[in-house]
Amino acid sequence: MERRQPTEQQRVVIADKKGLFVVRACPGSGKTFSVAARFHRLLSDWEQANQGIAAISFTNVAWTEIQEYLAAEFRVSKISYPHFLGTIDSFINRFIFLPFGHLAMKCDTRPTLWGPPHNTREPIGDFLFWRQPACNKKCCRLNDFTYDLNGNVVGLKADKRGQNCTESKKPCIGYKKNFSSKGNATQSDANYWALEVLRSFPGIAAAIARRFPLMMVDEAQDTSSVQMAIIDELVKSGLNELMLVGDPDQAIYEWREAEPQLFISKSEKWAQNSVLLTENWRSSQTICDVTSKMSSAREPMTAVNPHLAAVNIGPKVFGYQDTAELPELARKFAENCRCLGVESADTHVLTRGRDFLNAIVPGTTPVRFDPWVDDAPLTPNIARAKYLLDNGRLREANHVWEQVVTDPGHSPNRAVFVSGQEFAARGQHYALLRAMPATTGTTLGTWAVEASQYFANTSVLSHVAIRIKRKSNVCDYASLKFGDVFGHPADEDVTGEFCLGTVHAVKGQSLEAVLLVLKNKPPSSKAYPKLIVEATLGSTEELRIVYVGLTRAQRVLSLAVPFSDVDAWTAYLSL
Numbered sequence: 001m002e003r004r005q006p007t008e009q010q011r012v013v014i015a016d017k018k019g020l021f022v023v024r025a026c027p028g029s030g031k032t033f034s035v036a037a038r039f040h041r042l043l044s045d046w047e048q049a050n051q052g053i054a055a056i057s058f059t060n061v062a063w064t065e066i067q068e069y070l071a072a073e074f075r076v077s078k079i080s081y082p083h084f085l086g087t088i089d090s091f092i093n094r095f096i097f098l099p100f101g102h103l104a105m106k107c108d109t110r111p112t113l114w115g116p117p118h119n120t121r122e123p124i125g126d127f128l129f130w131r132q133p134a135c136n137k138k139c140c141r142l143n144d145f146t147y148d149l150n151g152n153v154v155g156l157k158a159d160k161r162g163q164n165c166t167e168s169k170k171p172c173i174g175y176k177k178n179f180s181s182k183g184n185a186t187q188s189d190a191n192y193w194a195l196e197v198l199r200s201f202p203g204i205a206a207a208i209a210r211r212f213p214l215m216m217v218d219e220a221q222d223t224s225s226v227q228m229a230i231i232d233e234l235v236k237s238g239l240n241e242l243m244l245v246g247d248p249d250q251a252i253y254e255w256r257e258a259e260p261q262l263f264i265s266k267s268e269k270w271a272q273n274s275v276l277l278t279e280n281w282r283s284s285q286t287i288c289d290v291t292s293k294m295s296s297a298r299e300p301m302t303a304v305n306p307h308l309a310a311v312n313i314g315p316k317v318f319g320y321q322d323t324a325e326l327p328e329l330a331r332k333f334a335e336n337c338r339c340l341g342v343e344s345a346d347t348h349v350l351t352r353g354r355d356f357l358n359a360i361v362p363g364t365t366p367v368r369f370d371p372w373v374d375d376a377p378l379t380p381n382i383a384r385a386k387y388l389l390d391n392g393r394l395r396e397a398n399h400v401w402e403q404v405v406t407d408p409g410h411s412p413n414r415a416v417f418v419s420g421q422e423f424a425a426r427g428q429h430y431a432l433l434r435a436m437p438a439t440t441g442t443t444l445g446t447w448a449v450e451a452s453q454y455f456a457n458t459s460v461l462s463h464v465a466i467r468i469k470r471k472s473n474v475c476d477y478a479s480l481k482f483g484d485v486f487g488h489p490a491d492e493d494v495t496g497e498f499c500l501g502t503v504h505a506v507k508g509q510s511l512e513a514v515l516l517v518l519k520n521k522p523p524s525s526k527a528y529p530k531l532i533v534e535a536t537l538g539s540t541e542e543l544r545i546v547y548v549g550l551t552r553a554q555r556v557l558s559l560a561v562p563f564s565d566v567d568a569w570t571a572y573l574s575l
Contacts, residue, residue, distance in 0.1 A: 022274040027551035028282025030294040036069035051081030054212040058219035096194035104196035107183040115143040146188035198233040205237035214241040224257035284311040303403035317562035323359040334498040346512035371477040445478025503549040513556035529568035
């Protein structure tokens with residue numbers, strides 16, 4: 001296969017730039033290809049045996065895409081010692097937090113990570129219990145809190161159990177102290193403790209800067225203040241070859257502490273040595289013209305893909321009166337796409353969040369029912385692990401199942417039914433899960449009976465209780481399907497006519513045809529007509545989510561909004 005040749009803009013990133021610099025890349029600009037090509041060039045000339053290049057991205061999807069480019073374009077099948085390719089969290093954990101975190105946490109053991117993305121373990125409800133009734137009522141969790149740059153306990157969510165909580169913070173602070181003193185941390189905590197390690201032990205910071213004298217950070221617009229401070233500490237300790245790559249207009253992870261202003265500040269600080277990529281290889285010029293009007297970049301996007309040069313399908317705004325009209329609106333969009341030569345697998349209907357998917361294809365997201373009983377506390381995770389396994393989500397299933405079969409040692413009020421000593425091999429744990437009655441094609445009630453019979457016939461699981469709530473005026477819980485409780489597994493082609501998903505799920509992808517469906521008002525925000533008049537992409541994540549959705553489209557782009565909002569959106573996008 002002939003190797004792809006970089007453009008002049010990309011060549012500057014790949015071959016010319018050195019030192020500290022930012023690459024601001026518009027959607028579809030070949031950002032990932034440029035990172036992979038630069039990585040390959042550096043690897044080709046690398047001579048140090050025990051020093052390496054660190055290529056870091058924000059998500060698993062993003063770094064895996066870099067690996068795929070390396071394999072497909074440059075025949076680099078694997079990145080190995082002394083180099084690193086992975087997420088920013090995995091870099092922090094591997095080289096700072098896990099080996100050195102105990103120094104800052106002042107504990108006597110190697111730290112342990114709790115909660116996503118590592119597992120589903122949550123300390124509150126296991127060995128810690130809120131003494132403040134309001135905290136229990138709000139279902140507060142330690143995963144909802146972390147530390148800011150100064151070590152203050154802060155909420156991660158902008159709601160009454162997070163940033164806007166009106167209760168005393170003393171329980172949060174006390175439990176976090178107790179939690180960390182035992183060597184425990186959530187991922188957000190781990191980032192803070194890693195920063196404290198670098199601040200308190202400059203020798204460690206200098207050693208890491210020597211270990212990785214060259215670093216590339218992809219999707220850098222999604223870094224948090226703590227993550228960026230870690231990068232700053234490495235720069236202060238001798239890291240003088242750093243490339244930050246991203247697009248602040250596509251920062252849509254504020255709920256994961258992303259602060260795009262940090263990326264913008266670095267762009268301004270290093271402006272003389274930085275690069276702007278404006279060539280769009282993803283979309284037609286008609287789509288670029290519309291999405292450029294939303295962008296905060298100083299230059300508009302230019303469509304350069306020769307396969308899209310002749311496409312002249314103008315973006316459209318559709319109105320709907322009621323959400324009941326959305327299934328038909330989506331079908332008509334798909335039919336129109338077929339007339340334009342777009343296959344159903346390439347036709348995507350997107351929403352801002354999963355809660356709105358049911359309006360387009362009923363049954364896509366879980367019904368808000370809680371069928372679980374307190375005296376069978378293992379049932380929810382047993383059911384969820386089996387459901388995930390039956391739907392091919394093995395990694396998630398393993399995380400949930402490990403929470404069930406591994407005794408954390410701090411659960412006086414709940415029975416952990418498999419201890420680590422009862423099975424010599426992890427494979428035996430999952431053999432139990434695989435042999436459990438299937439969750440497909442059955443109701444929750446039928447499965448509960450079959451699962452109870454299965455456990456009763458095993459030697460070590462016979463005492464496990466599998467129970468759900470009885471029928472009530474609220475719901476016949478036994479008749480629920482597993483998808484009603486946990487959500488259907490696919491955001492893909494659920495209708496045979498189009499694919500359905502959320503903007504967050506398709507970030508980074510190129511989709512031939514896109515219909516973005518919006519409500520009048522996003523959660524915890526002003527209505528869209530007010531937002532598009534008063535706000536900018538830089539000031540509100542809600543508009544950035546819209547921008548990311550619209551910029552996925554290659555050939556066909558449409559926006560569906562309430563009729564009352566059509567004029568506002570049409571004027572905003574100059575259609």
